[in-house]
Amino acid sequence: MSSGAIPAKAHGLVADVLMPVALDIAYSYAVPPGVALAPGVFVEAPLGPRLAVGVVWEVRPGPGSPGNLKSIRSRLDIPPLNESLRQLIDWVARWSMSPRGMVLRMAVRAPFHATPEPVRVGVRLAGPTPRRMTPAREKVLAAAEGRGIFIKSALAKAAGCSASVIDGLIDEGVLETLTLPPEPVALPCDPHFAAPSLSPDQSEAALQLESSVRSGSFSVTLLEGVTGSGKTEVYFEAIAAALDMDRQILVLMPEIALTTQFIDRFQARFGARAAEWHSGVSAPRRARIWSAVAAGEAQIVIGARSALFLPFNALGLIIVDEEHDSAYKQEDGVIYHARDMAVVRGRIEGAAVILASATPSIESRVNAGQGRYLHVKLNGRFEGRAMPVIEAVDMRLKAPARGKWISPRLAAALSETLLRREQSLLFLNRRGYAPLTLCRSCGHRFQCPNCTTWLVEHRFRKALACHHCGHIERRPDLCPNCEAADSLMACGPGIERLAEEVGELLPDARVMVLSSDLPGGAERLRQEFEAVAAGECDIIIGTQMVAKGHNFPLLSLVGVIDADIGLTSGDPRAAERTFQLLQQVTGRAGRFETAGRALVQSFQPEHPVMRAILSGDSERFYAEETEQRRRAGLPPFGRLAALIISGDDSASTENFARAIARTAFELPLSPTWTLAPAGGLPGENEISLLGPAEAPIAVIRGRHRFRLLVRAPRSTDLQGFLRALLAAGPKERGGIRVTIDIDPQSFL
Ligand SMILES: Nc1ncnc2c1ncn2[C@@H]1O[C@H](COP(=O)(O)OP(=O)(O)OP(=O)(O)O)[C@@H](O)[C@H]1O
Numbered sequence: 001m002s003s004g005a006i007p008a009k010a011h012g013l014v015a016d017v018l019m020p021v022a023l024d025i026a027y028s029y030a031v032p033p034g035v036a037l038a039p040g041v042f043v044e045a046p047l048g049p050r051l052a053v054g055v056v057w058e059v060r061p062g063p064g065s066p067g068n069l070k071s072i073r074s075r076l077d078i079p080p081l082n083e084s085l086r087q088l089i090d091w092v093a094r095w096s097m098s099p100r101g102m103v104l105r106m107a108v109r110a111p112f113h114a115t116p117e118p119v120r121v122g123v124r125l126a127g128p129t130p131r132r133m134t135p136a137r138e139k140v141l142a143a144a145e146g147r148g149i150f151i152k153s154a155l156a157k158a159a160g161c162s163a164s165v166i167d168g169l170i171d172e173g174v175l176e177t178l179t180l181p182p183e184p185v186a187l188p189c190d191p192h193f194a195a196p197s198l199s200p201d202q203s204e205a206a207l208q209l210e211s212s213v214r215s216g217s218f219s220v221t222l223l224e225g226v227t228g229s230g231k232t233e234v235y236f237e238a239i240a241a242a243l244d245m246d247r248q249i250l251v252l253m254p255e256i257a258l259t260t261q262f263i264d265r266f267q268a269r270f271g272a273r274a275a276e277w278h279s280g281v282s283a284p285r286r287a288r289i290w291s292a293v294a295a296g297e298a299q300i301v302i303g304a305r306s307a308l309f310l311p312f313n314a315l316g317l318i319i320v321d322e323e324h325d326s327a328y329k330q331e332d333g334v335i336y337h338a339r340d341m342a343v344v345r346g347r348i349e350g351a352a353v354i355l356a357s358a359t360p361s362i363e364s365r366v367n368a369g370q371g372r373y374l375h376v377k378l379n380g381r382f383e384g385r386a387m388p389v390i391e392a393v394d395m396r397l398k399a400p401a402r403g404k405w406i407s408p409r410l411a412a413a414l415s416e417t418l419l420r421r422e423q424s425l426l427f428l429n430r431r432g433y434a435p436l437t438l439c440r441s442c443g444h445r446f447q448c449p450n451c452t453t454w455l456v457e458h459r460f461r462k463a464l465a466c467h468h469c470g471h472i473e474r475r476p477d478l479c480p481n482c483e484a485a486d487s488l489m490a491c492g493p494g495i496e497r498l499a500e501e502v503g504e505l506l507p508d509a510r511v512m513v514l515s516s517d518l519p520g521g522a523e524r525l526r527q528e529f530e531a532v533a534a535g536e537c538d539i540i541i542g543t544q545m546v547a548k549g550h551n552f553p554l555l556s557l558v559g560v561i562d563a564d565i566g567l568t569s570g571d572p573r574a575a576e577r578t579f580q581l582l583q584q585v586t587g588r589a590g591r592f593e594t595a596g597r598a599l600v601q602s603f604q605p606e607h608p609v610m611r612a613i614l615s616g617d618s619e620r621f622y623a624e625e626t627e628q629r630r631r632a633g634l635p636p637f638g639r640l641a642a643l644i645i646s647g648d649d650s651a652s653t654e655n656f657a658r659a660i661a662r663t664a665f666e667l668p669l670s671p672t673w674t675l676a677p678a679g680g681l682p683g684e685n686e687i688s689l690l691g692p693a694e695a696p697i698a699v700i701r702g703r704h705r706f707r708l709l710v711r712a713p714r715s716t717d718l719q720g721f722l723r724a725l726l727a728a729g730p731k732e733r734g735g736i737r738v739t740i741d742i743d744p745q746s747f748l
């Protein structure tokens, strides 16, 4: 029982219970006699016609008689949510303008799936020798000899045979089976297990991080250092300090593929595996991790953004790796930015927060520059390894043949690298075979029936797919419009098509295509990355998923197929994003003994982003980009919010969006914000409202979309303005929905 519990008297106590559903308010219930409740406790209570599980938010004296309040049914045996986590939930809800119940839901989904994990079957030698010996059986016996208990699949793997060989031996009684307890969630980590010797530069950085952790109070540090400088090694020392102090640690990663690699590295340093938390982890296991975190048994969790809402009770350190990554923004349900909310949680918990990146966001750079964050820098690669030499290939001068994407220069570099038995990485941020398919005879283009997007051809799957709604259809043989045969043509490259081209250029090269489309999920990806690291392929072709974080020892050449792809979107962060991505991907080359080289194919090598990448002068790029943001009042100098109005038909959705905009100018004056007049230039402390405009992707999943953009100075109460606007504006009806996105990262 947590402290502060109020023993219920015969009458008169009321509990306000937050339910994990789309409601902002906590419902009041009478506390039955004999039930001791405190804030944070899980209870079961009637909600409409059924019973629901919720969390007590407050317990207070009620009116003299319970009146017609319904009663709490029971108290549940789930560890209560502590005050910090409840504060975080309230905070995130207020900030993101989501119902509190929806934020609570993110924090409490896991313990509801507390079903047992599937049993693991172990096998061991039982004694008798097999009646009939085969080479495969011999291998199994040799592998099992004197080695205790094996998981069945591990034994099959060790012996290099199929599971059926093992089954045969079990049937004969040569091997016996036994049931093993589920894999432990977390074993104790040893801060001194395999401490590296750090370079002087790294030691200095590590000392600063350690002292932030040891102070036991809130701080934010931006840890900046070029790719391969050893940021991970350095923040491991901060983790060691937190382990030493018996505080819990949360490490956030932007991609599942990165967490799996990280876990191995973590184990090598600390002697035990950290708990892993993301959508690829089974629900029963997540339930166990949730409880282990609440009980303090799991000291360290490596996870995706949702790990931010785990019930830590002694959180001392949060690390946000690749802090600039836009994958930290959750774009559906509760829309929030995990990096920013990690800082909020750190403040609430009195924990040290470390934001690590080779290419920090402008936001974090500015915060560091203004002294709000500490700034720790690593200035070169570990052991003085050289940064890769980066050269541009001007695609206007020496373009590849029609329908080909690899320039002669890149092709030559690929074949030299192959001869040297080193690896190359070709980077193209486009999944599938081709982004557009059209009919050569009538010009018909394949569009998604639910979205205003082109269907992407996936040749492996023999399908045309929409990357926005998941629609998928067979690629037909005849044009559906003019019925011409053999007239369909793929336009533009995707990574599958690039693989085809590489196959023609270098038929002997072993090629591996890596993208999030790969069937088999996180485990398959982990195996593929291991295979790459072990040198089992010559050329890796991948999307942004391979661009960051990975360590491939043999990789010496990086080729960027279309460096300009991201520059033309209407996104205010387009330049920053492209810069970060190119810097990250070229930084994969030459991280170990071999020297690295990158060839960047571009149609506009004179663009400031390309110039910064080629010259290596990132300071200048940051300075110019920051100045532009300042002048335009864009984040972090001003704040943005998007209102996305969606509905079943275009006209009524647009009318609704216009009505909201009109309402804004009719709102009563407020002491906390002022709206600039329509069409006028905003004054210094004024909010401006832009739009409505049709969204760049006008229809997604059959819903028509219009956007309003609100830009506000930092000092004004942006959420207050939006609340007033939603309260006074037209109410959602007839299938029309208003979604609020505070600090939007995507402008589609
Ligand atoms: N002090 C050290 N001792 C031994 N190896 C080191 C040391 N520092 C860095 N390395 C090695 O150098 C490589 C790059 O280090 P690390 O991955 O920590 O860099 P990073 O800055 O996190 O890179 P990125 O930003 O590209 O992910 C790794 O293989 C790492 O093991």
Ligand SMILES: [Zn+2]
Pocket: 448, 449, 450, 451, 453, 466, 467, 468, 469, 470, 471, 701
């Ligand atoms: Zn679609």
